[in-house]
Amino acid sequence: MMVLDILKKNLLSITDSRKKILELFLKSNGALAHADIEKNTGETFDRVTVYRTLQTFVEKGIIHLIPTTDNSILYALCKDNCEAGHHHDDHVHFICNSCSKTICLDEVTVPKVKLPKGFTPGQTQMVVKGICGDCIKK
Ligand SMILES: [Zn+2]
Ligand SMILES: [Zn+2]
Numbered sequence: 001m002m003v004l005d006i007l008k009k010n011l012l013s014i015t016d017s018r019k020k021i022l023e024l025f026l027k028s029n030g031a032l033a034h035a036d037i038e039k040n041t042g043e044t045f046d047r048v049t050v051y052r053t054l055q056t057f058v059e060k061g062i063i064h065l066i067p068t069t070d071n072s073i074l075y076a077l078c079k080d081n082c083e084a085g086h087h088h089d090d091h092v093h094f095i096c097n098s099c100s101k102t103i104c105l106d107e108v109t110v111p112k113v114k115l116p117k118g119f120t121p122g123q124t125q126m127v128v129k130g131i132c133g134d135c136i137k138k
């Protein structure tokens with residue numbers, strides 16, 4: 001899908017920051033760290049603009065957050081079935097211990113966890129850590 005199609009579909013006006021940041025996501029075939037997005041756009045947009053743009057994308061169901069153990073913030077593109085205020089990213093994520101590459105395992109669904117009586121589940125997240133195919137070859 002093209003950048004402009006995604007913005008139009010989500011009823012977002014087209015701004016330079018939205019275009020540029022969405023392009024970054026479409027070009028990468030994995031997750032992007034908040035810091036990397038800032039690095040790639042820092043000369044053109046200020047931090048607040050980058051932050052707000054990412055927030056808007058999360059709210060619209062265009063990208064989702066990926067849990068990390070070191071408090072860094074990672075985002076990845078959502079699939080088509082996410083919508084504004086309603087994400088369906090119940091898939092497992094893989095993080096490479098060597099190069100930190102993070103990918104969505106869209107085919108692998110996080111299992112339902114049985115909770116004690118009276119508990120209500122919020123979001124369940126699962127991360128697999130290991131070595132990615134590129135790093136094993138090295
Ligand atoms: Zn989503
Ligand atoms: Zn790797």
Ligand SMILES: [Zn+2]
Pocket residue numbers: 064066076089091093103104105
């Ligand atoms: Zn994901």
